[in-house]
Amino acid sequence: MNSLFNAQNITKQYRGIKILDNVSFPIDHNQIIAIVGKNGSGKSTLLKMIAGLITPDHGSIIPSKQNLKIGYVPEVSPSHILFTPQEYLYQMGRIRGMAKQELLPRINYLLELFSLVDVQNTRIINFSKGMKQKIMIMQAMLDETDLLILDEPLSGLDLTTQNELEQTLHSLKQQGMTIILSCHETKLLDHVVDTILMIHNKKVMRTDLPLKDVTYNQLIFDISNPTYLEDLSHLIEINHQTQLATGFYEVNIRYQAQHTDDLLQQLLLKKASIKQLMPINDKEIFIAND
Numbered sequence: 174m175n176s177l178f179n180a181q182n183i184t185k186q187y188r189g190i191k192i193l194d195n196v197s198f199p200i201d202h203n204q205i206i207a208i209v210g211k212n213g214s215g216k217s218t219l220l221k222m223i224a225g226l227i228t229p230d231h232g233s234i235i236p237s238k239q240n241l242k243i244g245y246v247p248e249v250s251p252s253h254i255l256f257t258p259q260e261y262l263y264q265m266g267r268i269r270g271m272a273k274q275e276l277l278p279r280i281n282y283l284l285e286l287f288s289l290v291d292v293q294n295t296r297i298i299n300f301s302k303g304m305k306q307k308i309m310i311m312q313a314m315l316d317e318t319d320l321l322i323l324d325e326p327l328s329g330l331d332l333t334t335q336n337e338l339e340q341t342l343h344s345l346k347q348q349g350m351t352i353i354l355s356c357h358e359t360k361l362l363d364h365v366v367d368t369i370l371m372i373h374n375k376k377v378m379r380t381d382l383p384l385k386d387v388t389y390n391q392l393i394f395d396i397s398n399p400t401y402l403e404d405l406s407h408l409i410e411i412n413h414q415t416q417l418a419t420g421f422y423e424v425n426i427r428y429q430a431q432h433t434d435d436l437l438q439q440l441l442l443k444k445a446s447i448k449q450l451m452p453i454n455d456k457e458i459f460i461a462n463d
């Protein structure tokens with residue numbers, strides 16, 4: 174599959190506290206990708222880095238083509254907007270330097286796409302939360318967008334509105350868009366998301382859906398130096414590691430079972446001594462939130 178961009182060896186810290194530690198992952202073209210993780214795990218931080226709003230301390234996010242157009246919708250959006258959708262989107266487009274003749278057809282296209290034609294002359298302040306969310310997404314899409322980034326788009330929406338927004342995201346994908354969103358609403362994962370990036374212990378683990386087909390293994394092994402595992406960080410999640418009296422380290426990892434052959438081969442090349450391999454079933458880790 175084509176990558177839209179690759180995140181390579183990203184590390185980010187705030188005030189000396191690491192949020193993300195040497196994470197690498199690709200973002201595939203024309204996919205819906207969900208970033209999940211506990212509160213404070215770094216979802217918004219990662220989204221902002223992908224959007225180019227903040228920079229990693231180390232590593233880089235490398236786009237597959239120049240001038241990738243990115244639309245970003247933050248978690249908290251202004252809601253007391255006295256303009257109508259037409260007026261608001263027009264002003265936003267003009268601020269971005271768009272010409273009137275390209276802006277007006279684009280606004281009409283977006284109003285159709287988001288089923289807001291009937292309310293195009295109603296003031297946004299009178300809209301429901303879901304309709305306001307749509308306006309924020311439309312604003313991010315005023316330019317032709319390759320990648321849409323949505324921070325918690327379903328937060329605070331009722332079930333019906335969530336379903337509606339889900340359908341909208343699905344139709345955006347059908348039109349060739351790549352979408353990355355952070356979410357707590359696990360229901361969404363089943364319906365529209367192709368890939369999950371889970372932030373856990375400062376690392377990012379990638380899982381392609383359907384989730385029900387993913388199984389995990391736990392592996393315990395000894396290795397002389399845990400830094401040998403750095404190039405496997407995209408495959409494994411370290412549960413814990415302990416230094417033994419021998420000076421070796423006992424490491425306990427979790428990984429997707431489909432990678433077993435590859436992983437064992439790589440560990441043996443690193444002269445690891447395998448102690449225990451067992452299947453685990455902890456799908457719920459992907460829906461673990463407060």
Ligand SMILES: Nc1ncnc2c1ncn2[C@@H]1O[C@H](COP(=O)(O)OP(=O)(O)OP(=O)(O)O)[C@@H](O)[C@H]1O
Nearest residue numbers: 187188192210211212213214215216217218219355
């Ligand atoms: N500008 C900043 N300065 C200092 N610390 C920050 C800054 N931005 C985020 N943090 C801290 O970094 C950590 C990750 O924050 P982030 O907002 O990325 O997490 P999150 O997973 O999106 O959380 P939530 O699910 O609660 O929205 C948190 O501990 C947060 O307090």
